[in-house]
Amino acid sequence: MPNSSTFLYKLALAFLILLGLYFAKSFLIPLSIAGILAALFLPFCNWMQLKNIPKSVAVLICFISLLIVIGLLLSLLGWKITELLNDITLIKQKSIETGNTIQQYIFNHLNISVEEQFSILKKEQPSYASVFQLIFGSITSVFSSFILVLVYFAFLLFYRNHIKHFLLKMTPTTKREEMQFVIYNATQVSQQYLLGLSKMIVLLWIMYAIGFSSIGVENAFFFAILCGLLEIVPYVGNITGTLLTVLVSAIHGASPTLLFGIVLVYSIVQLIQGWLLEPLILGPQVKINPLFTIIVLVIGQLLWGIPGIILAIPLTAIFKIICDHIEALKPYGFLIGEIECSTKKNSLALRIKHFFRL
Secondary structure (H helix, E strand, O other), X not given: OHHHHHHHHXXXXXXXXXXXXXXXXXXXXXXXXXXXXXXXXXXXXXXXXXXXXXXXHHHHHHHHHHHHHHHHHHHHHHHHHHHHHOOHHHHHHHHHHHHHHHHHHXXXXXXXXXXXXXXXXXXXXXXXXXXXXXXXHHHHHHHHHHHHHHHHHHHHHHOHHHHHHHHHHOOOHHHHHHXXXXXXXXHHHHHXXXXXXXXXXXXXXXXXXXXXXXXXXXXXXXXHHHHHHHHHOOOHHHHHHHHHHHHHHHHOOOOHHHHHHHHHHHHHHHHHHHHHHHHHHHOHHHOEOHHXXXXXXXXXXXXXXXXXXHHHHHHHHHHHHHHHHOHHHHHHHHHHEOOOOOHHHHHHHXXXXXXHHX
């Protein structure tokens, strides 16, 4: 009976946590994004303070650096999207042809005339006022969330020691040394993971750009950046980026050979990523097994939508790090972690590391 009561208590606690995450998403999503970005810039901020730069100036430099990085990414993506929009006539023509084909298929198989189809669509189509209200609301929400992320980012960096001391004060005196060890190790490995993920995305940009350019894909650099950024969402993201590349290339009249080349480039990059980049840059200590990767992606989407999908893996990786350093939570870290059977991958990565050290 005590075991069943404990299980029910843990189940109820997990349900309440998920419920809290759902209802507090407007507050937690900007805070989580800011926390991840702050952890990413923390080594840079600490390095500047070691060089006797005042904390406020170091935080300000990190803040400006973040704005520059975001501005560069948005400018690059905006420039390439503008190039894609120049082909809007071709895309519109292809869309009309596809729509006509679908209408004809519905008429032939379901015996619904084109006029009836238009009538049904008109009934289901929302009014222009509601569409405008939805777009305006979305833009306002994104802008306010972006401002919150920037504010949280600056203050989390500035008050990081204050937050650390708060956690230590909340810990019993006999456990404070252990708590300090957990905070230090979790922070260090979290930084390594986030920096490693950033490095891997940059390397993916380079590999996709070389691959797509060599086979003649139009707007190769845009699709390289897109495929690299979507790597934040494992399995789903890279496949989505490749499918979009294939789809847009097909609309532009790419040959079957070129479409096959895109899939081949994707396969080669994934092979290099899985066997070299992940073991070499990320390491096994923050790897999440495929089962729980899919589970946390689904839960993230259910709780927080698209931001939940993006944040699911980094937050789960950080949670695993914390579990690995707290005795009572180690079973959960083991459960969501990768099975230690990838010795070939790790040995290959170790041989490469050893080669470059020589």
